[in-house]
Amino acid sequence: MTDILAVEGISKSFGALKAIRGLSFSLARNEVLGIAGPNGSGKSTLFNILTKVPFGPDSGEIRIDGEAVTRLGPRHIVEKGLVRSFQTETDFESITVLENVLVSMPDADFRTGAAAAKARAREILDDFQLLDQQDRIASEITVYDRKKLMIATALACRPKVLLLDEPAAGLSRPEVAQMIELIRRINADGVSIIVIEHIISLLVSVSNRLMVLNFGELLAEGAPQDVIRDQRVIEAYLGPAAAHV
Ligand SMILES: Nc1ncnc2c1ncn2[C@@H]1O[C@H](COP(=O)(O)OP(=O)(O)OP(=O)(O)O)[C@@H](O)[C@H]1O
Ligand SMILES: [Mg+2]
Incomplete structure (x- = not known):
């Protein structure tokens, strides 16, 4: 069966800095692919390139x-089913939680009327245990609820592939456990997922496969339990001395 996402030899430079260097990988249907890597290794840049927000790759194919979607703009990428969440909260702060979901929904959802669209938006919020917050201004809800809201707005676009950039950053331990359950539930509903995280326990819990980036290149890839024990990965995170202890 065709992979839901295939990336071949993509590169992106910022002046002299090569942020992504000839990266190739694929995502199978219904797979959860984890991405780890030290700060600045190119993880968020990869999501930027894939979704064209704000730029595509210098070279390579997606x-x-x-x-082939390499030359499509961001809106068309969403229509093709590739939708992301961001590393920091990017909801619309001054409108309500419900309105955030409504403005993210595709036009098709409004064809049957605003009431039907609202009903769907409320269903999504209910799924995320955010229904009781629907009328609150987004900036007033907790960090955890804002993270959930950001994912809810992404799901409102009906993605085939959901890209999550550090969905658990800044969350408490119980909230991380809830986020793990949420990611599993979204995947069980048929959405393929790529998740970037520094919280390795989350990656190991949710991922079928784990990729580690370093200096914009693939350093290691495979079963999560194997990858986290890879000497090259330990060295990239902790420095050469750590690999030999
Ligand atoms: N728009 C940009 N202009 C210039 N340099 C950029 C830009 N975006 C990213 N970079 C640089 O590209 C490199 C990769 O950054 P990126 O944000 O992808 O890292 P990351 O792996 O997501 O890191 P973190 O774990 O800290 O989020 C860094 O050196 C960063 O400074
Ligand atoms: Mg990042």
């Missing part, structure tokens, strides 16, 4: 469900 295919969604077998279709």
Whole structure:
């Protein structure tokens, strides 16, 4: 079966800095792929390139469900089913939680009327245990609820592939456990997922496969339990001395 996402030899430079260097990988249907890597290794840049927000790759090819999308703009990428969340909260702070979901929904959802669209938005919020917060201004809800809201707005776009950039950053331990359950539930509903995290326990819990980036290149890839024990990975995170203790 065709991979839901295929990336071949993509690169991105900022002046002399090569942030992504000829990276190739694929995502199978219904797979959860974890991405780890030290700060500045190019993880968020990879999501930027894939979704064209704000830029695409300098070179290389991207295919969604077998279709070349390398030259499409951000809006069309979303329509093809590739949707991301951001590392920091990017909800619209001054409107309500419900309105945040409504403005993220595709036009097609409004064809049957605003009431039907609202009903769907409330269903999504209910799924995320955010329904009781629907009328609150987004800036007033907790960090955890804002993280959930950001994912809810991404799901409102009906993605085939969801890209999560550090969904658990800044969360408490119990909240991380809830986020793990949430990611599993989204995946069980048929959404393929790529998740970037520094919290390795989350990556090991949710990922079928784990990739580690270093200086914009693939350092290691495979079963999460194997990858986290890889000497090259330990060295990249902790320095050469750590690999030999
Ligand atoms: N728009 C930009 N202009 C210039 N340099 C950039 C830009 N975006 C990213 N970079 C640089 O590219 C490199 C990769 O950054 P990126 O944000 O992808 O790292 P990351 O792996 O997501 O790190 P973190 O774990 O800290 O979020 C860094 O050196 C960063 O400073
Ligand atoms: Mg990042």
